[in-house]
Amino acid sequence: MAGIRDVAKKAGVSTSTVSLVINSSGYVSDKMRARVTAAMEELNYIPNDLAKNLYRGRTNTVGVIMPTLQHPFFATLAGRIQHYLDTQGLHAILCSTADQQTGETQYVDMLQRHTLDAVIMGSHSTLSQEYWESIKRPVVAFDRYLCDFIPTVGGDHITGGRLVAKKLIDTGVQHVVHIGGPRGRYHDRARGEQLLNARELSSRPDSSFPTVRYQLVLEDELHAAGIETNFVTVEDLSDLDLFHKAASAVFDDYSDVDAVVAPDLAAAAVIQEARRRGTRIPEDMQVIAYDGTYVTTFAGQQISAVVQNLDETARRLVVHTMDEIERYEKINRGDGDMAQSVESVSNEHRNYVSVFDTESGVPYRFDAVKLEYVERETTKH
Amino acid sequence: MAGIRDVAKKAGVSTSTVSLVINSSGYVSDKMRARVTAAMEELNYIPNDLAKNLYRGRTNTVGVIMPTLQHPFFATLAGRIQHYLDTQGLHAILCSTADQQTGETQYVDMLQRHTLDAVIMGSHSTLSQEYWESIKRPVVAFDRYLCDFIPTVGGDHITGGRLVAKKLIDTGVQHVVHIGGPRGRYHDRARGEQLLNARELSSRPDSSFPTVRYQLVLEDELHAAGIETNFVTVEDLSDLDLFHKAASAVFDDYSDVDAVVAPDLAAAAVIQEARRRGTRIPEDMQVIAYDGTYVTTFAGQQISAVVQNLDETARRLVVHTMDEIERYEKINRGDGDMAQSVESVSNEHRNYVSVFDTESGVPYRFDAVKLEYVERETTKH
DNA sequence: CTGTTAGCGCATTCAT
């Protein structure tokens, strides 16, 4: 309850002196400082950050929007994001859209009302490009394109797809079934672009960059090698039971399948189903997981996987978040134009790709994190 | 950038009228309302919640402290907490202590500085009882005793331990190895109290109520039935590799083990290790997981488990959180004494146990959520 | 029913 003025009164100084002591800024004589700290102790004074926030117009809080924490993939990513935000003195408000009635708009709202300094968007959004453009506050996207004004950090799924394809081709499989989320959500016209590299992709802000990309690359490379492929859809990623159903479907619908590529949980379900049906892995069937979270090490056997570097992804997401916050602060202060701060970041990452839009002065930035293939029990050498 | 006064000016009314329109409180004539909303549209006005927060002294934000989001157990719990907080118009700031340099004190700090309305404490705390008592702001604990002023919601691990013991005894096993976190952390004197029921436990605020309790009950009941038991420790729960090491240790150190009880991830590791060593489950060995998250359904085989009702746990945690917030608001308004609001909650839950401390006027409250045993592939009937 | 005004608790110019 004790306020800064109580402390000032008790110490026989003015409020600004107390303020200087609190923030250890400016010059305060040692005597004054001692008296002030003594008064603070006595009154058990604790500064109220709400006032500070109002004055500063910042809360040091970032909204982190993920589909669900149930998936180790997003839980891990969220954890790493929290870690890197913490190193910058920022807090994370977590929103798993699956756990909430109100969707992502609530958080964009908080962003607009200055309850949030920025938003990291990791969920699929049905909102239009125009909507995201109209926000004009710091937003960074994970693995998806929102609009020209919003930078993206995501896995290099082109490489990811190639890694899987190469391994399967080398192993000599004939019929690959891969499992994934509904494809309808994604821009199908991207279908013809799967062999573009990250730089080329990033120059096409009209297409999204979701994980699903690796599937397109995979299919193309396998087809080019004369290998048959089929796709099994998991409609709702937050319904874990569907992964088991998908695993069953693989065996039921494709009797001659000799390789499965699937996100971690689905891959784990396939391992379990294989044991139940007496299918030996990797002798009778190869299994490769896509994502490579700890689920691949706690399944029935250790699963080979294309691993996403979530730590690095989180690090970059936070770097861009800070940049965006700073960029908008500059804009709101009036100095510096919108494109300015981008340059300074562009050398930060090896795979960083910037495409400047000279008309708007604002670039769309795609920051690709490399993926890695790890060989384990479920594939043959 | 547009403020409430800009809107007022544009609409030709006063700021308070605008405020009334925004909060749709009080009476405003339709004409005025129309003009105000029109002005808001034109100016693209968005209220700044920082000012509102300062005035109200609340942020509608609750700190949720968990050891790590890596564990599906805590990730799921955190997700459910977020869900229930959301239904009450509250946001969740997430802190997994494993992901952060700064520990839980940072969040208690935010609580004191009014950045947080309350804190839900799910991590182990090394801080003293006196420390927690001195906070005097809303705190609710998960599965652990902090101090007399702080209510706890936790699983009924007494029942949990009994469920496991009964099953194992019925199955006729001879040598049980169970895996768990380091025991040193927990009050050893609780050792002699393991047969107390929830009510009796709750009347002993000097002991904590961690998950580990089930192990004590388990050991006692098994010993009483003449069954040998051994304990394998996992020193650091956030180091997933240790679960695999523990699983190996079970086989290496105890060749005649015929049953394993372990937290989900460790149980999954045991399943994997058993397959590697040719041990058949459940023919040669029974496995029961404690917690029952989805990990038990994605392991090498479906694992029998004592399931914690995390949804109900989360619900109650949030109920108590709201109660505490309200209680402290009353206290700060001066009306109502500290013990008052507790009564109204005590009938809310079937397993709710209150112990009133007439001296302080504030009870220690322990709210126990029932556990359930689910039979799956890894145990015999 | 609407407008005027006084804070909410702190940070920061400016004088001194």
Next chain:
DNA sequence: ATGAATGCGCTAACAG
């Protein structure tokens, strides 16, 4: 080096 005054943007008495 220190203090008095002003404002951050909004809310809620109170007066009209």
